[in-house]
Each structure stands twice: as structure tokens, then as C-alpha cells.
Amino acid sequence: AQRVTQPEKLLSVFKGAPVELKCNYSYSGSPELFWYVQYSRQRLQLLLRHISRESIKGFTADLNKGETSFHLKKPFAQEEDSAMYYCALSEGGRRALTFGSGTRLQVQP
Amino acid sequence: EAGVAQSPRYKIIEKRQSVAFWCNPISGHATLYWYQQILGQGPKLLIQFQNNGVVDDSQLPKDRFSAERLKGVDSTLKIQPAKLEDSAVYLCASSPAGSGANVLTFGAGSRLTVL
Numbered sequence: 346a347q348r349v350t351q352p353e354k355l356l357s358v359f360k361g362a363p364v365e366l367k368c369n370y371s372y373s374g375s376p377e378l379f380w381y382v383q384y385s386r387q388r389l390q391l392l393l394r395h396i397s398r399e400s401i402k403g404f405t406a407d408l409n410k411g412e413t414s415f416h417l418k419k420p421f422a423q424e425e426d427s428a429m430y431y432c433a434l435s436e437g438g439r440r441a442l443t444f445g446s447g448t449r450l451q452v453q454p
Numbered sequence: 455e456a457g458v459a460q461s462p463r464y465k466i467i468e469k470r471q472s473v474a475f476w477c478n479p480i481s482g483h484a485t486l487y488w489y490q491q492i493l494g495q496g497p498k499l500l501i502q503f504q505n506n507g508v509v510d511d512s513q514l515p516k517d518r519f520s521a522e523r524l525k526g527v528d529s530t531l532k533i534q535p536a537k538l539e540d541s542a543v544y545l546c547a548s549s550p551a552g553s554g555a556n557v558l559t560f561g562a563g564s565r566l567t568v569l
Contacts, residue, residue, distance in 0.1 A: 349496075351496075354494075377556055379556070381558075388457070388560050388561065388562055388563075389497070389545065389560040390559075390560065391557055391558070394556075394557070431496050431497070435556045437556075440510070441487055441499045441502045441509075441510060442499070442556065442558060443499070444489075444496035444497045444498070445496050446494070446495055446496045447495075447496050
């Protein structure tokens with residue numbers, strides 16, 4: 346069965362510092378990877394997906410099949426980036442997403 | 455477009471009682487999901503519908519949980535009887551067919567507390 350691991354429950358950085366939220370997965374096929382974000386008092390929403398290969402709000406994520414990782418990165422953190430971040434995997438087709446346990450990002454002024 | 459609607463937002467019940475949650479997905483979205491999110495954990499899939507058929511209910515505790523999606527639109531998730539460990543946020547999500555099939559839009563969730 347597929348599994349998504351986010352090793353850090355909490356990541357605290359200062360404004361302007363680089364951010365890297367780690368995500369590792371276990372799946373033998375070709376997965377589709379996502380990052381979802383939940384800001385305070387808001388709904389869980391899509392941040393980015395690996396097949397889009399785009400930067401959203403300054404965040405990027407590269408799928409590394411050799412290391413089975415999909416880390417989320419941003420060169421300069423902003424206070425408004427503070428939120429819960431969830432990495433998610435789909436086996437493709439009609440299969441639903443499997444989520445990691447989430448990492449809380451706190452960006453301090 | 456209107457988002458995914460869920461009700462009630464909050465529910466407190468005693469163990470062994472029953473509860474039902476309702477979800478109205480985004481119009482035209484073929485796929486509907488119910489996820490359970492226990493405090494401190496990520497969302498866990500309970501059941502996935504494609505139109506009004508079940509695609510995956512392998513993690514649904516069928517002795518106490520049931521779900522239906524009548525006419526391929528609204529859905530109801532029921533718990534009977536509830537246990538203390540059912541305390542969680544129940545998230546409904548929907549997604550379209552085609553290339554956006556794995557892009558889920560979530561509702562605000564229904565928070566259940568079982569005493």
C-alpha cells in the first residue's frame with residue numbers, strides 16, 4: 346500500500362529565511378504528488394501538483410523518483426505562509442489521495 | 455462557483471448515539487469523497503463515489519459507518535452507534551472528471567465530538 350511521510354510536525358523559521366517542507370513516499374508505480382495547504386480558519390486547498398511544474402505563491406516542489414521525495418521549497422518565507430501543509434499521493438486513474446500527517450509552518454516576524 | 459457545502463459544522467453526541475453528515479459537492483463534479491481527520495493526523499479516506507457508485511470503501515468501518523450518494527449528487531455519511539474514537543472532522547471533497555480528477559475541492563468539514 347502507498348504511504349506518505351512528513352517527518353516534521355512543526356517547522357519554525359524567520360521571515361525571509363528559506364523553507365523546505367519534507368515529504369517522502371512509498372509506492373512502486375508512477376504516482377501523482379500534490380501539496381495541499383490549510384490556512385487558519387480556511388478550508389484545505391490545493392497548493393500545487395507535480396505534473397504542473399509551476400510555482401505557486403513562490404513555492405516549488407520537484408518529484409525525485411530516486412529518493413521517492415517531493416519536498417516543498419520556498420527561498421524566502423513570508424508571514425502569510427504560516428499554515429498546515431499536507432503532502433498527498435495518488436496512484437493515478439480514479440484512485441483517491443493518500444495524505445501525510447502534515448507539517449505546521451510558522452513564519453516568525 | 456459555489457464550493458462544497460457540508461452540514462452540520464459541529465455536532466456533539468454521546469457514545470452509542472447516531473449522527474449523520476450531509477454534503478453537497480460542486481455542481482458537475484462526478485467524484486465525491488468522505489475523509490476522516492483525527493486531531494493531529496492527515497485526512498484518511500473513508501469512501502469514494504464516482505457518480506452514485508462506490509469506487510473505494512476499503513477503509514470504511516462498515517459495522518458502524520454507512521454512506522450513500524443518491525442520484526449522483528448529494529451524499530450522506532452516517533455513524534451508528536458512535537464510539538469515542540470517532541471524534542474527528544469529517545471532510546467532504548469533490549473533483550471533476552478528466553484531467554482534473556485528482557484535484558480535490560474540500561468543504562469546511564463537520565466536527566464531531568463523541569462524549
